[in-house]
Amino acid sequence: xxxxxxxxxxxxxxxxxxxxxxxxxxxxxxxxxxxxxxxxxxxxxxxxxxxxxxxxxxxxxxxxxxxxxxxxxxxxxxxxxxxxxxxxxxxxxxxxxxxxxxxxxxxxxxxxxxxxxxxxxxxxxxxxxxxxxxxxxxxxxxxxxxxxxxxxxxxxxxxxxxxxxxxxxxxxxxxxxxxxxxxxxxxxxxxxxxxxxxxxxxxxxxxxxxxxxxxxxxxxxxxxxxxxxxxxxxxxx
Amino acid sequence: xxxxxxxxxxxxxxxxxxxxxxxxxxxxxxxxxxxxxxxxxxxxxxxxxxxxxxxxxxxxxxxxxxxxxxxxxxxxxxxxxxxxxxxxxxxxxxxxxxxxxxxxxxxxxxxxxxxxxxxxxxxxxxxxxxxxxxxxxxxxxxxxxxxxxxxxxxxxxxxxxxxxxxxxxxxxxxxxxxxxxxxxxxxxxxxxxxxxxxxxxxxxxxxxxxxxxxxxxxxxxxxxxxxxxxxxxxxxxxxxxxxxxxxxxxxxxxxxxxxxxxxxxxxxxxxxxxxxxxxxxxxxxxxxxxxxxxxxxxxxxxxxxxxxxxxxxxxxxxxxxxxxxxxxxxxxxxxxxxxxxxxxxxxxxxxxxxxxxxxxxxxxxxxxxxxxxxxxxxxxxxxxxxxxxxxxxxxxxxxxxxxxxxxxxxxxxxxxxxxxxxxxxxxxxxxxxxxxxxxxxxxxxxxxxxxxxxxxxxxxxxxxxxxxxxxxxxxxxxxxxxxxxxxxxxxxxxxxxxxxxxxxxxxxxxxxxxxxxxxxxxxxxxxxxxxxxxxxxxxxxxxxxxxxxxxxxxxxxxxxxxxxxxxxxxxxxxxxxxxx
Numbered sequence: 001x002x003x004x005x006x007x008x009x010x011x012x013x014x015x016x017x018x019x020x021x022x023x024x025x026x027x028x029x030x031x032x033x034x035x036x037x038x039x040x041x042x043x044x045x046x047x048x049x050x051x052x053x054x055x056x057x058x059x060x061x062x063x064x065x066x067x068x069x070x071x072x073x074x075x076x077x078x079x080x081x082x083x084x085x086x087x088x089x090x091x092x093x094x095x096x097x098x099x100x101x102x103x104x105x106x107x108x109x110x111x112x113x114x115x116x117x118x119x120x121x122x123x124x125x126x127x128x129x130x131x132x133x134x135x136x137x138x139x140x141x142x143x144x145x146x147x148x149x150x151x152x153x154x155x156x157x158x159x160x161x162x163x164x165x166x167x168x169x170x171x172x173x174x175x176x177x178x179x180x181x182x183x184x185x186x187x188x189x190x191x192x193x194x195x196x197x198x199x200x201x202x203x204x205x206x207x208x209x210x211x212x213x214x215x216x217x218x219x220x221x222x223x224x225x226x227x228x229x230x231x232x233x234x235x236x237x
Numbered sequence: 238x239x240x241x242x243x244x245x246x247x248x249x250x251x252x253x254x255x256x257x258x259x260x261x262x263x264x265x266x267x268x269x270x271x272x273x274x275x276x277x278x279x280x281x282x283x284x285x286x287x288x289x290x291x292x293x294x295x296x297x298x299x300x301x302x303x304x305x306x307x308x309x310x311x312x313x314x315x316x317x318x319x320x321x322x323x324x325x326x327x328x329x330x331x332x333x334x335x336x337x338x339x340x341x342x343x344x345x346x347x348x349x350x351x352x353x354x355x356x357x358x359x360x361x362x363x364x365x366x367x368x369x370x371x372x373x374x375x376x377x378x379x380x381x382x383x384x385x386x387x388x389x390x391x392x393x394x395x396x397x398x399x400x401x402x403x404x405x406x407x408x409x410x411x412x413x414x415x416x417x418x419x420x421x422x423x424x425x426x427x428x429x430x431x432x433x434x435x436x437x438x439x440x441x442x443x444x445x446x447x448x449x450x451x452x453x454x455x456x457x458x459x460x461x462x463x464x465x466x467x468x469x470x471x472x473x474x475x476x477x478x479x480x481x482x483x484x485x486x487x488x489x490x491x492x493x494x495x496x497x498x499x500x501x502x503x504x505x506x507x508x509x510x511x512x513x514x515x516x517x518x519x520x521x522x523x524x525x526x527x528x529x530x531x532x533x534x535x536x537x538x539x540x541x542x543x544x545x546x547x548x549x550x551x552x553x554x555x556x557x558x559x560x561x562x563x564x565x566x567x568x569x570x571x572x573x574x575x576x577x578x579x580x581x582x583x584x585x586x587x588x589x590x591x592x593x594x595x596x597x598x599x600x601x602x603x604x605x606x607x608x609x610x611x612x613x614x615x616x617x618x619x620x621x622x623x624x625x626x627x628x629x630x631x632x633x634x635x636x637x638x639x640x641x642x643x644x645x646x647x648x649x650x651x652x653x654x655x656x657x658x659x660x661x662x663x664x665x666x667x668x669x670x671x672x673x674x675x676x677x678x679x680x681x682x683x684x685x686x687x688x689x690x691x692x693x694x695x696x697x698x699x700x701x702x703x704x705x706x707x708x709x710x711x712x713x714x715x716x717x718x719x720x721x722x723x724x725x726x727x728x729x730x731x732x733x734x735x736x737x738x739x740x741x742x743x744x745x746x747x748x749x750x751x752x753x754x755x756x757x758x759x760x761x762x763x764x765x766x767x768x769x770x771x772x773x774x775x776x777x778x779x780x781x782x783x784x785x786x787x788x789x790x791x792x793x794x795x796x797x798x799x800x801x802x803x804x805x806x807x808x809x810x811x812x813x814x815x816x817x
Binding site (some may be wrong): 034045046047049050051052055067079080081082084086087098101102105106144148149151152153154163164167177178181185186187189190191192194195197198199200201202203204205206207208209210211212214215218219221223227230231232233 | 244283290291292294295296297298299300301302303304305307309310314315319324325344397399412413414415416417418419422423425437444455456457458459576580581582583584585586587588618619620621623624625626627628629630631634635644645646647648649650652656657658731758
């Protein structure tokens with residue numbers, strides 16, 4: 001969200017107040033002061049205590065993935081989240097950079113990803129005599145099709161239902177692909193492009209006036225008289 | 238090695254030295270400073286002013302980890318609370334079989350930077366539980382003693398809710414609540430159909446302005462990050478920062494209290510602390526000492542303050558300090574509402590937390606466990622953060638998407654469609670109930686372990702009883718019933734059973750620690766009198782969760798505030814009368 005825009009919305013909305021605008025200006029000043037110091041620059045725009053700043057600096061000073069691994073992550077990311085009519089691709093949203101950071105922050109992801117990427121290259125080598133990034137798109141998809149659909153199990157009316165089928169020998173590939181799909185999806189939908197795509201439109205000053213009328217109607221539901229009487233409401237004029 | 242340790246003694250004599258700046262300490266500082274008393278307020282963490290320091294309105298991509306949690310911020314990168322389950326260099330230990338989880342906030346405002354602003358009064362029954370079910374103990378006071386203080390803090394700090402005339406959930410002086418969100422309307426209907434009442438929640442958030450110092454809520458749903466316009470209650474924004482303007486408080490941040498100092502008569506004379514800034518040792522003197530460091534930290538301080546007059550720790554010849562430690566019970570379940578798939582998008586952030594909740598509604602005489610629980614609800618269009626859309630195979634392999642059956646998992650344009658399809662259809666419920674305060678559940682000083690400041694640390698020894706486990710089982714059954722009634726399909730928390738105590742959280746995990754310095758009329762079974770004043774040290778007080786005899790099925794902050802205000806007014810009176 002553009003913060004300036006949000007302040008504008010706030011003022012137009014008539015919601016209390018100059019206080020938020022004031023607070024934001026103060027934060028801006030503080031940010032400017034922080035930027036003067038090298039540590040502040042490393043900390044970015046988020047409030048950090050001293051120990052967090054040191055941790056962040058240390059994480060950012062390291063590199064985990066090799067350039068070959070990053071190239072593979074980028075190709076896989078764009079297979080999982082390609083560009084479509086609504087939004088861009090995983091690499092447009094800089095998802096590979098997010099994955100590089102998050103494995104340093106959450107070391108439990110390191111071995112499954114490194115080993116999974118190697119598994120993928122070996123599978124590519126076995127089938128097509130080349131590493132995954134050097135395959136043509138059709139070849140890549142032939143491997144992905146074998147690892148993109150895990151088996152699931154759930155209970156329905158007391159009985160266990162199983163869905164999906166994994167080819168014998170592909171289990172480790174499936175586990176790896178499920179993890180990288182989760183990381184790519186979470187990285188994409190928490191990016192500016194992804195938030196817009198999925199349609200989260202909050203995080204702005206607002207006046208909550210209840211569920212919109214057309215939505216209430218759609219679900220055949222209504223506020224009680226008690227609720228309408230006792231809850232806070234705002235004039236939408 | 239030329240550095241020698243020196244103790245720097247401050248010559249200034251304060252009326253009160255307060256340890257901790259959260260709800261209890263913040264309120265004490267506010268009342269005392271406004272009464273003209275001179276206060277030294279020690280806080281173990283740094284300064285924090287929500288106006289300049291809050292992460293409110295940051296977008297997920299402004300965090301390199303997209304809001305994921307770290308040990309520094311267990312509730313996520315944007316959360317308002319510094320530290321949590323572990324602090325570098327400040328360990329705690331467990332007796333075999335014990336698994337207490339200890340939350341520690343280190344910053345101005347303490348744990349009020351973390352909580353969900355749920356602000357519930359205890360009811361008349363909550364002070365007299367032993368008389369009702371024979372378990373635990375009655376408080377030395379009743380609802381009538383606390384009501385005037387609840388009334389005052391409702392008006393001073395602001396809380397929304399509705400007067401429902403319920404038996405054990407007292408009415409208050411409320412601001413109007415926000416209207417329920419869509420999933421909350423679904424919950425209300427479904428829960429009502431199975432006999433679980435759902436009423437507007439009671440949160441200390443300003444849906445209307447109450448004074449010129451604090452702004453009105455603008456519905457960003459981010460109270461957990463702390464509020465730049467002071468639109469919700471935090472001890473920093475609503476108590477300490479305004480109280481600093483009296484000029485009567487010397488606030489010392491990064492001051493880790495080591496010991497309460499006493500004289501030959503056994504009276505408190507001040508507090509010694511180590512400064513985390515310069516690692517020097519300091520002493521401050523006061524006519525009174527008020528502990529508000531959290532139930533367990535206050536007990537730790539008392540146990541670490543041994544002297545000839547107090548050989549078992551300060552004011553502890555009863556040996557109750559550290560005992561009767563208890564937390565709220567907790568168990569949770571979640572699901573997805575197929576009717577809400579592919580929802581129309583709009584901004585439904587609302588306030589930071591649920592707009593409706595369920596107070597305890599049953600009669601324990603007809604149940605196999607004592608004490609009740611309330612239910613908190615979640616769901617809807619939340620801000621996407623780390624973990625968002627995790628495990629899509631569990632959904633897209635199970636539910637038809639726009640009329641199509643799909644294989645679990647997948648990739649590509651079809652997958653993007655699935656993520657959009659399920660957004661905003663999740664719902665969750667959390668039971669938070671009352672555990673029995675038992676003497677055996679305790680924290681004590683570990684004789685072998687110190688923290689990096691050389692202060693002996695706490696060792697925990699706590700266990701759930703059958704009562705708490707049966708309560709969790711009941712929670713789970715209730716949640717499943719409500720979810721089923723609303724046409725939801727459970728997606729997590731539905732495979733618990735006797736093997737894991739029905740998903741009952743470890744004690745401490747709900748972050749409502751209480752009971753370690755309990756009050757009572759009999760000095761043999763309590764550390765404090767009804768004014769939270771130590772029986773054996775008249776100028777020592779404790780105003781956090783420590784004095785609680787029992788903690789009800791209600792979050793304890795509002796009662797910490799009310800009790801602290803009552804104690805603080807008592808201190809002002811006693812000082813006027815020269816009794817302290």
